[in-house]
Amino acid sequence: MLSGDGEQVPGWADTVRGLAHRVLGPVAASVRFAARDGAGRGYAYEAGDGVLTVAATDGVSASVALHHYLREHCGLAVGWDTELPLPVTTLPDAPPREGAARVREGYYFNFCTFSYTTPYWDWADWEREIDWMALHGITMPLAVTGHEAAVHAAYSLLGLDDQQIRRFLGGPGYLPFQFMGCLDDFAGPLPASWVESHRELGARILDRERAFGMTPVLPAFTGHVPREIAATARAGRRTWQGFETWVLDPADPLYARIGAEIARAQIKLFGTDHLYAADPFIEMIPIDADPAFPGAVAAATLAGLRDADPDAVWLMQAWPFSYQRDFWTKDRVTAFLDAIPDERMLIADLWAEQDPLWGEFEEFAGKPWLWCALLNFGGRTDPVADLRGVPAAVDAALAAARPPAGLGLAMEATRNNPVFFELVTDQIWNRVPGVEAWLDAFVAQRYGVQGRSAAELRAAWHGLLDTVYGAEGLRIAPDRFKGVLTANPTYAWTRDGGAELRAAAAGMLWYRPGVLARAWERLIEVAEREPALVAGPLGHDLAEAGIAYLARVADRRCLDVVASGGDPVDVARFLEVFDDLDRMLACRPEFTFRQWEDKAVSWAAGPGDREVLRDNARRIITVWGTVDSPLLDDYAGRHWAGLVGGYYRDRWELWARGLAGALAGDGDPGAETELGERLRARAEDFLREGVSPVEAGDLAVESRRLLTAYAGAFGTFPEDEPGASFQDKSGLS
Structure with missing residues (x-):
C-alpha cells in the first residue's frame, strides 16, 4: 500500500x-x-x-x-x-x-505480575499499558490473560467436566501460580463467567500487541495436573509454600499429550508467535533426584509443544537456578541445558540486577538469553533501588562473549519505583554513561516544568538518589526486613531489649534521614506552588517519599515502645504514624485498598462471583494463603490506605496490649501464642469484612502536615553534614 x-x-x-x-x-x-x-x-x-x-x-x-x-x-x-x-x-x-536498538528484544512481565498487578484490569487498563510498552521498546511481552480458557478447553477434551476444571483452576487472583504449577484448587472455584470474559480480553490484548509488531510469549504446560488425572497416571506429589500439587512423570506419554492439547487449544483461541513460557521447576525441586531427570522433563515439554507447533521455542525463567542453588549445581544446570537444542530455548535471567546468573553459567551454555531486572517482589510499595548499579550491570552483560538477545523487566508487580524501570528500558535503545545526568533528564521530562520548580525537583531527586535510590550493595529481597509498618508483629523482637529489631531498623537506614526529609520537602514545595502537577506523576512521587520517611519513623517509634515496656504514651505515638500515613495515602487512588477491591469485584457476574473475587483481592495482599500458614503472610504487604490505618494498625495495637505481659514473662511462649491467636482472628475478620472507606483529602496539604509533624523524628541535624548517619544521631546502632 x-x-x-x-x-x-x-x-x-x-x-x-x-x-x-x-x-x-x-x-x-x-x-x-x-x-x-x-x-x-x-x-x-x-x-x-x-x-x-x-x-x-x-x-x-x-x-x-x-x-x-x-x-x-x-x-x-x-x-x-x-x-x-x-x-x-x-x-x-x-x-x-x-x-x-542496542538489543533485538525488550522483554516484559513476570508470571507473578498477572496476580499482583494486572488480574482485575479491563481493556482500558490494558490499552494504556500496551501503549506504555510500545513507547518504551517492549517487543516480547509475556501474555497470560485468558490462558485459563485454553486449559479449560484442553481438559474438557481429556474428559474432565466444567466443575472439576474450574475447581482445579481455583481463584482468578491466583491463576498465574496455578499456571506455574505452584497450587491448584485454592481460593476458588473460578467463576464460570471469568473464563469467557477473559478469553475475549486476552484475545484483544494479543491482537493489539501483535499489531505493534510485538511477539507475545504464551504460557505452556509444566506437568502439573488435576488429581483426577494424577490418580491414574505416573505422577508424583510436590509442595510449594505448603501447597500440595501433582506433577506427571515425563516418561508417562500423557505428559507430552497434555502439553500438546493445551498448546493446540491455545493456538486455536489466540494464535501463536511460537514462543511459550513454562517453568516446570519454579521453586520446586524435581520429583526425581537423578541428574538426568530435568533433561527428561525438557524433552517431554518440547515434545508436547512441537507436536502442536513445530516451530515452538521454549522460554524459561532462570529463577530456579538462583532460588535452589543447593540442587541446581553448575553440572546439573549444564546437563539440563545441553539436553535442549539451542534454537529451541530462550532463558530469562530474571534477577540480573541483583543476582546475575549469566556469568556463573557461561551465558547459559550457548542458549539465547535475556538480561532482566526484577526489583519488586509481591507489589510492595517500598521506595528502594540501586540506580547507580544498573547501567554498569547492563553494560557488562552486553560486553559478554555471548551478549543477551534482549533486556527486560521481570518485576512481580508494576506501578512502583517507576524511576528504576524507566532507567532499564531506556538502555534497550541508549547507553546510560552516568545516572546523575540521566536523572536530570528523567525529572525534566517526568514533570514538564521549567524554572524554579524544575531546579527544586532536580534537587529533590538527587536527594532521593542519595538515600532510598542509592541502595548500593543492599539485598532487596523478600527475606529482608522492610520495616514494621507492614510486618506481622511478634514478641521475638522484644528480647534483649529489642536488639534484633534495633539491628533490623538500623539496616534500613544506610543514608541520612535528613537528606530524605529535605527531598520530600522540595517535592511538597513544588506541589504547593504548582498544584495542577499533583494529579500526575508528582502526586505518586509525593506518596512514595512520604512512605519512605514515615516507614522509618514507625521503626523508631516501635523501638521506643519496646524500650518503655509499652508505655501508653509511646504506644499512642507509634500508632499515630499509621493513622497519619493512612490519611496521606487516601489522597492518591492507586495507594488505596478500595481501588484494588473495587476493580476485582467489577468482574463479578453474580453474588457467588463477588464472594470469590473479594476474597482473592483481600487474601493475596495479606495472609496470601490460609490464616493458619505463616509461609507467605504479608509477602505482598502494601502501604495502602485502609490497610495501613486499619489492618496493619490493628495488628500492632493487639501486639502493644500484650507487650507488658510478654516482657514480664521473659520469653514465656504463652504470650506469643496468645498474640498469634489474636492476629489470626484479625486476619479472618479482614477476609470477611475488608476495610472501611477512607476519605480522600488534599495530598499537598496532608504531605506538608506530616512533614511538619515528623520533621524532628530523628533529632536535629543538617542534611548536608559530611559523614553524618542515622546511626550516629539516633543511637540505634
Missing part, C-alpha cells in the same frame, strides 16, 4: 497512529509514519512546519521514535501515571535524528 507521496505505508502505521492520538490528542494528526529498511530495529525522524515524520523498521521502533521526539523536543515523557493527552498543541521543529 502506498501513501499519497509515493512512500510505502507500513502495516503497523494505523496502530501507532492510534497510540499517537491517545498520547497527543488532536495534534497527532500532524504525525506521519513510513517504513524503513534495516537488519535490526531502528528509526529516523525529523520535524518541520508543524509536521513530524517518523520512519521505522517496525511499530515498536516507531513508537520509541515518537517517545524520543517528545522527550527531546517537547520535554515530556509518558509514564505509568502521566496524565494524557499531553499538553502539546504544536510539534516543534527537530533536525534529522536516527536511533538503533
Whole structure:
C-alpha cells in the first residue's frame, strides 16, 4: 500500500497512529509514519512546519521514535501515571535524528505480575499499558490473560467436566501460580463467567500487541495436573509454600499429550508467535533426584509443544537456578541445558540486577538469553533501588562473549519505583554513561516544568538518589526486613531489649534521614506552588517519599515502645504514624485498598462471583494463603490506605496490649501464642469484612502536615553534614 507521496505505508502505521492520538490528542494528526529498511530495529525522524515524520523498521521502533521526539523536543515523557493527552498543541521543529536498538528484544512481565498487578484490569487498563510498552521498546511481552480458557478447553477434551476444571483452576487472583504449577484448587472455584470474559480480553490484548509488531510469549504446560488425572497416571506429589500439587512423570506419554492439547487449544483461541513460557521447576525441586531427570522433563515439554507447533521455542525463567542453588549445581544446570537444542530455548535471567546468573553459567551454555531486572517482589510499595548499579550491570552483560538477545523487566508487580524501570528500558535503545545526568533528564521530562520548580525537583531527586535510590550493595529481597509498618508483629523482637529489631531498623537506614526529609520537602514545595502537577506523576512521587520517611519513623517509634515496656504514651505515638500515613495515602487512588477491591469485584457476574473475587483481592495482599500458614503472610504487604490505618494498625495495637505481659514473662511462649491467636482472628475478620472507606483529602496539604509533624523524628541535624548517619544521631546502632 502506498501513501499519497509515493512512500510505502507500513502495516503497523494505523496502530501507532492510534497510540499517537491517545498520547497527543488532536495534534497527532500532524504525525506521519513510513517504513524503513534495516537488519535490526531502528528509526529516523525529523520535524518541520508543524509536521513530524517518523520512519521505522517496525511499530515498536516507531513508537520509541515518537517517545524520543517528545522527550527531546517537547520535554515530556509518558509514564505509568502521566496524565494524557499531553499538553502539546504544536510539534516543534527537530533536525534529522536516527536511533538503533542496542538489543533485538525488550522483554516484559513476570508470571507473578498477572496476580499482583494486572488480574482485575479491563481493556482500558490494558490499552494504556500496551501503549506504555510500545513507547518504551517492549517487543516480547509475556501474555497470560485468558490462558485459563485454553486449559479449560484442553481438559474438557481429556474428559474432565466444567466443575472439576474450574475447581482445579481455583481463584482468578491466583491463576498465574496455578499456571506455574505452584497450587491448584485454592481460593476458588473460578467463576464460570471469568473464563469467557477473559478469553475475549486476552484475545484483544494479543491482537493489539501483535499489531505493534510485538511477539507475545504464551504460557505452556509444566506437568502439573488435576488429581483426577494424577490418580491414574505416573505422577508424583510436590509442595510449594505448603501447597500440595501433582506433577506427571515425563516418561508417562500423557505428559507430552497434555502439553500438546493445551498448546493446540491455545493456538486455536489466540494464535501463536511460537514462543511459550513454562517453568516446570519454579521453586520446586524435581520429583526425581537423578541428574538426568530435568533433561527428561525438557524433552517431554518440547515434545508436547512441537507436536502442536513445530516451530515452538521454549522460554524459561532462570529463577530456579538462583532460588535452589543447593540442587541446581553448575553440572546439573549444564546437563539440563545441553539436553535442549539451542534454537529451541530462550532463558530469562530474571534477577540480573541483583543476582546475575549469566556469568556463573557461561551465558547459559550457548542458549539465547535475556538480561532482566526484577526489583519488586509481591507489589510492595517500598521506595528502594540501586540506580547507580544498573547501567554498569547492563553494560557488562552486553560486553559478554555471548551478549543477551534482549533486556527486560521481570518485576512481580508494576506501578512502583517507576524511576528504576524507566532507567532499564531506556538502555534497550541508549547507553546510560552516568545516572546523575540521566536523572536530570528523567525529572525534566517526568514533570514538564521549567524554572524554579524544575531546579527544586532536580534537587529533590538527587536527594532521593542519595538515600532510598542509592541502595548500593543492599539485598532487596523478600527475606529482608522492610520495616514494621507492614510486618506481622511478634514478641521475638522484644528480647534483649529489642536488639534484633534495633539491628533490623538500623539496616534500613544506610543514608541520612535528613537528606530524605529535605527531598520530600522540595517535592511538597513544588506541589504547593504548582498544584495542577499533583494529579500526575508528582502526586505518586509525593506518596512514595512520604512512605519512605514515615516507614522509618514507625521503626523508631516501635523501638521506643519496646524500650518503655509499652508505655501508653509511646504506644499512642507509634500508632499515630499509621493513622497519619493512612490519611496521606487516601489522597492518591492507586495507594488505596478500595481501588484494588473495587476493580476485582467489577468482574463479578453474580453474588457467588463477588464472594470469590473479594476474597482473592483481600487474601493475596495479606495472609496470601490460609490464616493458619505463616509461609507467605504479608509477602505482598502494601502501604495502602485502609490497610495501613486499619489492618496493619490493628495488628500492632493487639501486639502493644500484650507487650507488658510478654516482657514480664521473659520469653514465656504463652504470650506469643496468645498474640498469634489474636492476629489470626484479625486476619479472618479482614477476609470477611475488608476495610472501611477512607476519605480522600488534599495530598499537598496532608504531605506538608506530616512533614511538619515528623520533621524532628530523628533529632536535629543538617542534611548536608559530611559523614553524618542515622546511626550516629539516633543511637540505634
